[in-house]
Amino acid sequence: MSAILVLGGTSWVGGQIVDEAVARGHDVTCLARGESGEAPPGATFVRADRADPGAYYEVRARSWDSVIDVSRQPGQVRSAVDALGGAAAHWTFVSTGSVYADQSVPLTEDSPLLVPLAGEVGEPEQYGEGKVACELAVQELPRHLIVRAGLIGGPGDRSDRLGYYVSRFALAGDQPVLLPGVGSQPMQVIDVRDLARWVVLAAEDGVAGTMHAVGQHTTVGEIGQVSAEVAGFRGDRVLAEEPWLHAHDVEEWMGPRSLPLWLPASHHGMGMMDDARALAHGLERRPVAETVRDTLIDERARGLDRPRQAGLDRADELALIAELRP
Structure with a gap:
């Protein structure tokens, strides 16, 4: 059994990841504002606003086998990496195919990216640029997996x-x-349940790098x-x-x-x-x-x-x- 911290976990994709991790017998904690609801059954819920400087106080003293983050806001990801990066053996960031500069052509993980968002908070129309900035923060960690998801359904x-x-x-x-x-x-459409299962399995195995999770x-x-x-x-x-x-x-x-x-x-x-x-x-x-x-x-x-x-x-x-x- 691993100790897994999901930053989020009360909405759709994050909730599916939590469900999968709990089903596989892990000790799962969700840190979120809770605006989308409580944590799924079987997980511990820590209510916190990641815009608050003290958001990680309740979870930072513990060692984590894996941290999984689904945020699109660079400030949230940067603060999480600063607060928890040293306590996590493995870090997964769920990103998006919208990070690519030219989305008219076939895409590989090495295709050129958008210019990263410079600020801490991005607007919805800056989704791709914000995710690029989030990826850069996670890449500072020694053991990380960046999952660039395509269209998710289910x-x-x-x-x-x-x-x-x-x-x-x-x-x-x-x-x-x-x-x-x-x-x-x-x-390409990936079933949210297949995405969640693979994210948890990859965290268990310590998979590192940047990969497309697509249908x-x-x-x-x-x-x-x-x-x-x-x-x-x-x-x-x-x-x-x-x-x-x-x-x-x-x-x-x-x-x-x-x-x-x-x-x-x-x-x-x-x-x-x-x-x-x-x-x-x-x-x-x-x-x-x-x-x-x-x-x-x-x-x-x-x-x-x-x-x-x-x-x-x-x-x-x-x-x-x-x-x-x-």
């Missing part, structure tokens, strides 16, 4: 990116559904096909080309009035991230269909017609379809 996802299509297909039944005409666009290579069209099959969809899939969608103020990727998974060409590299290093160090991934099936179960429990963080509301979607094919 049960509990609050972004609604992967869950949007399977939910819409299930809701629509035999009625039409609007899709972006980008079926050949490369895409199997597929396309937006293939994910759409799997989603329709899982949902038992019987209607028409209506394709809209990118210029038409832009002209009608439909956005890419995520956010209000968007079509998830659709990326501009400048970001197609997010679906072409090399996975060789992580696979060589034990990353295992379940089939996309399994992730989509479990996602639909979760989506049904939360409500197929609920307000979403990404996608189109049904009335807007049907109005667009009517305009596209009168």
Whole structure:
């Protein structure tokens, strides 16, 4: 049994990591503000605001076999490294593929990075730059693993990116559904449970370096096909080309009035991230269909017609379809 400190652990990805570590018999402590909830069952919860200079007081006197951090704020990561770096045998930082300077091309772990954020706190639009700065702080430690995750999906996802299509297909039944005409666009989605398991296993084994934790290579069209099959969809899939969608103020990727998974060409590299290093160090991934099936179960429990963080509301979607094919 190892002593593992998760900085965070009360939200989606961090919570899955805690669940996995507890299930594997580790002594797990979560340090977080608790705004997303309490720590998962079986873990010790230390409530602290990492913006507070005394945030690590309750955990800094203890030695940790592993520290796992999921923050995007450089100030939080720097302060954690300063306070706890000497007490941790291994440090994992969960980063992102958004750190790369040119995301239009296939990406390896050695591809050029964005200029790191200079300040302590980044805005959402500085997500990639902030993660680069966080990585630099962690790289000062002698034994560290930087996990650059791609798109994450699975049960509990609050972004609604992967869950949007399977939910819409299930809701629509035999009625039409609007899709972006980008079926050949490369895409990778890693199940959050597979990511969490690998992060914990890598921490147990003391894996070091920088690696991509990404899903199997597929396309937006293939994910759409799997989603329709899982949902038992019987209607028409209506394709809209990118210029038409832009002209009608439909956005890419995520956010209000968007079509998830659709990326501009400048970001197609997010679906072409090399996975060789992580696979060589034990990353295992379940089939996309399994992730989509479990996602639909979760989506049904939360409500197929609920307000979403990404996608189109049904009335807007049907109005667009009517305009596209009168």
